[in-house]
Amino acid sequence: MIHRVKPCARGLHCVDPERDAQGNSVPRFTQTPFCTKDTQQISQVLTEAHGLWQQLSAALPKGSRRLGEHVSGSKAPPIPIRLEVLTQMELLKTLVEDHAALVRGHTLPNRRMEVVVVQDSEYLRVHLSSLLAKQYGVVAGLSLLDWRSTARRLLGLNRYVEKRKAPCPQCDAMALMRKDGEENSICKVCGIVITQSEYQRWVLWITNDLDK
Ligand SMILES: [Zn+2]
Numbered sequence: 001m002i003h004r005v006k007p008c009a010r011g012l013h014c015v016d017p018e019r020d021a022q023g024n025s026v027p028r029f030t031q032t033p034f035c036t037k038d039t040q041q042i043s044q045v046l047t048e049a050h051g052l053w054q055q056l057s058a059a060l061p062k063g064s065r066r067l068g069e070h071v072s073g074s075k076a077p078p079i080p081i082r083l084e085v086l087t088q089m090e091l092l093k094t095l096v097e098d099h100a101a102l103v104r105g106h107t108l109p110n111r112r113m114e115v116v117v118v119q120d121s122e123y124l125r126v127h128l129s130s131l132l133a134k135q136y137g138v139v140a141g142l143s144l145l146d147w148r149s150t151a152r153r154l155l156g157l158n159r160y161v162e163k164r165k166a167p168c169p170q171c172d173a174m175a176l177m178r179k180d181g182e183e184n185s186i187c188k189v190c191g192i193v194i195t196q197s198e199y200q201r202w203v204l205w206i207t208n209d210l211d212k
């Protein structure tokens with residue numbers, strides 16, 4: 001099926017932006033709902049999903065993995081955090097279970113939560129192009145990306161290691177950040193994503209400009 005060429009559904013958060021005629025950074029144009037790199041990101045979320053789910057589960061104090069239970073002892077995370085962790089675990093289960101059922105055409109009954117997470121994440125990873133091509137595919141993809149980002153935040157894995165020294169090329173705010181292990185910088189104010197080579201060219205351009 002030939003799709004019309006449209007901007008990547010990740011919008012300003014597209015990890016592989018391109019430049020328009022005016023030199024502004026815009027989401028990559030693509031025939032699929034998400035550009036190739038963002039499709040890979042979603043596939044990666046599905047690959048990592050069970051591991052992150054297990055880490056969330058391990059972050060809960062032992063013997064208190066159910067809502068409403070009392071926890072004693074100083075090692076327990078504060079209750080609002082615990083609720084967030086549990087909510088996040090439930091959310092993944094619902095996300096992958098509902099979407100796998102839609103793609104598969106039927107539900108699979110009587111499975112433990114972790115089994116659903118393992119089986120349905122893998123099912124969706126294998127059938128990712130079918131999922132994304134559906135009417136609800138874009139929402140599903142964005143929800144999975146959001147899920148990983150929140151899970152990583154709860155686990156303390158989303159560290160901003162580097163605040164970049166140059167202002168944002170789009171909004172001028174001193175808010176460009178680069179996350180652990182990532183090539184791209186993102187502006188925390190306007191959300192623009194720029195690649196490492198674009199950042200270097202931008203720095204070169206402003207320093208040349210200052211020298212004049
Ligand atoms: Zn993209």
Ligand SMILES: [Zn+2]
Nearest residue numbers: 168171187190
């Ligand atoms: Zn900005």
